[in-house]
Amino acid sequence: MISGTALVAVLAAGAVVAPMVMNDDAAPAAAPTPTGTPFTVSAAPTLPPAPEVTYYDQVGPPAGSPLNPVEPLSINVAAATTGTALPDGLIGLSLEATDLADPSLSGDNPEMVESISGLGRPLLRFGGNAVDRRFFWTSADEAIPGNLSGDKAHPVRAVTPADLERVNTLLEAVDGQIALTVDLGNYDPARAADMTKYAAAAFGERLVGITVGNEPNGFAKTGLRDSGYGIEDYLTELKAYAAAMHAVAPEVPIVGPGTYEQTWWGPFAEVELPQKKILSFHHYPLSSCEGADPLGEPIMANLTTRHLHDHANNFRGKAMEPALTAGLETWIPETGVSACPGSNETTKTHASALWSADYALSAAQMGISRVSFHSSLITCQGGPPMSAICTGGGYLQPNGAVDERANYYGMSMVAEMPAGEFLKLDTAGGGLAYPYAVRHADGSVSVAVVNNNNPETDAPVDVTLELPGKALTGTMSQMTGTSYATQDGTLIDGAAAEGTPAAERLTVPGFEYGSSTQTFPLTAGTVTVLNFTF
Known part of the structure; x- marks a missing residue:
């Protein structure tokens, strides 16, 4: 239902658009709630030697930015599903x-x-x-x-x-x-x-x-x-x-x-x-x-x-x-x-x-x-x-x-994220950051963070991530942009293309091998998909 002309272009769901605006503060009425299930992450009694890795080099904020501080983001990923899935x-x-x-x-x-x-x-x-x-x-x-x-x-x-x-x-x-x-x-x-x-x-x-x-x-x-x-x-x-x-x-x-x-x-x-x-x-x-x-x-x-x-x-x-x-x-x-x-x-x-x-x-x-x-x-x-x-x-x-x-x-x-089950999260801080976690069929866990803080003025958010097991690998892919308003400047892993294949992704900065606790910064105005194996 998009229309376009040389002067204006219309993207509309119908001739009357006002009814589509929903800013009602009332909460949705009660309905059956999906229920999840707990799971366990098995770990070898002895960790194998840590592999050599190359760390992902994030794009930082623009030079001279005021860098407004952002409250640190804590994400605790539970060993339990929500009952809903990333299909x-x-x-x-x-x-x-x-x-x-x-x-x-x-x-x-x-x-x-x-x-x-x-x-x-x-x-x-x-x-x-x-x-x-x-x-x-x-x-x-x-x-x-x-x-x-x-x-x-x-x-x-x-x-x-x-x-x-x-x-x-x-x-x-x-x-x-x-x-x-x-x-x-x-x-x-x-x-x-x-x-x-x-x-x-x-x-x-x-x-x-x-x-x-x-x-x-x-x-x-x-x-x-x-x-x-x-x-x-x-x-x-x-x-x-x-x-x-x-x-x-x-x-x-x-x-x-x-x-x-x-x-x-x-x-x-x-x-x-x-x-x-x-x-x-x-x-x-x-x-x-x-x-x-x-x-x-x-x-x-x-x-x-x-x-x-x-x-x-x-x-x-x-x-x-x-x-x-x-x-x-x-x-x-x-x-x-x-x-x-x-x-x-x-x-x-x-x-x-x-x-x-x-x-x-x-x-x-x-x-x-x-x-x-x-x-x-x-x-x-x-x-x-x-x-x-x-x-x-x-x-x-x-x-x-x-x-x-x-x-x-x-x-x-x-x-590009593999299908899987959403996991329960406890989160705090992060300003305008929205985290999600998904467990995949192979047992790996992806954590996606939409960091909607202002890429021109806000400092990177410091993330403390608690995983449901001891991570043996941790890789990432990231979408970036220099400002909210930039056009034709959105990139994934530094290119105007779909992201790097999962097997070729670089390691999360500061990745702690064999630890369930990971700490790292995330640049403002990014979408980051992190993947961890255990």
Whole structure:
């Protein structure tokens, strides 16, 4: 649902953005809480000789910085899981449904393959505003209906079975998965079922879900339905779509409702459908475009505060309540810093990379299994500035190159972490530092620290880390940036590329061989992933 023009670029979840701003201080209502389990870390009675290591050389703060002191950060990692997991394939890209017709989405496109591969085993989600307005599925070479309209930057596009086959070559090249959205704005369950049938055949097990309509809670406001359209009308239509889709592909889950309005989540969780359901919602936390909510305005001061971190958790906690009660998996198939049109203080910045990493990790720790950041295939020049990727060339004249923006690197830092179970933490201090710990299948433990302190003015934070066992190795990878506002300056391990492979990473500075206590500094404005073996 991103749009872009030569003057402004729109990144929006719907025509009405105000309802997406959630700054309610009320805590989420009680819901079943995931429960973890304790574990033990075995250690050899005698330590083998310490290996020779090369220490990681962190980028320090800029010369002459005032270096405001930051309270030391203590992290105590318990030998117990939380009951939630960092899943394989957490990170994804959300694209417009019409992008399915874009020939650049192909396994034969090395630029696209390389870019998408930097997001692990990603989920490509197709939906956005386009699906109900300027998208037409046909398996019979039909003419595009005259009631659909677009513009030069966002043309009406027909999508065919051949397009799905081409997109599948990209999924195979990156070992990714796909989620689709069918058109509900132009009511046609039979056409949706036809698309579902062909999609199931083209993608097989890589097709992990289909959503019916994009943000149907906004249909009455955008003219796709009359003014009285509400949740009950949606559920009636959803049941008709679900029945038709189940008849041709019973194994494909329905993902929904895909709305930003809370009142729709519970009814979807409770409705009976013949196929598996996955609860989904959209979230753009800084979408008070005109500043009616000062804390929800897309400005740097809001993006870099603990308030945003805490209130994002609050909003998502409210969505998790009906999902947990109903025993449903939960996705955020569409998110970003803001749904406001055009550029603002936060777009394309290093601060957006820090936010993206923290948003994804905190979502997974809550139990959310998919987080897709809304993006665009429009050119970087004139295209949506909030997009994680964009294409090279003049405006609307792509030259085949695929470029990555700062937020992409925050996503990549999380995507490259192996799957595992989150561990319980006791933490204190650290200013705006947010730690997470994950235990992997091989028994190693990763500790990720999103250090959101100001890279221009704040001193490195001194970390004391208590691990659940005596570490024999400790390596790290780090994302850096010289300031919150820097654009095109976000790096991972010193390069504008995905991080160093795990086996080649350097050792944490000051690593204490055979000790469960590790102390080290972390530069402000960084995302650091540390991995320890025992």
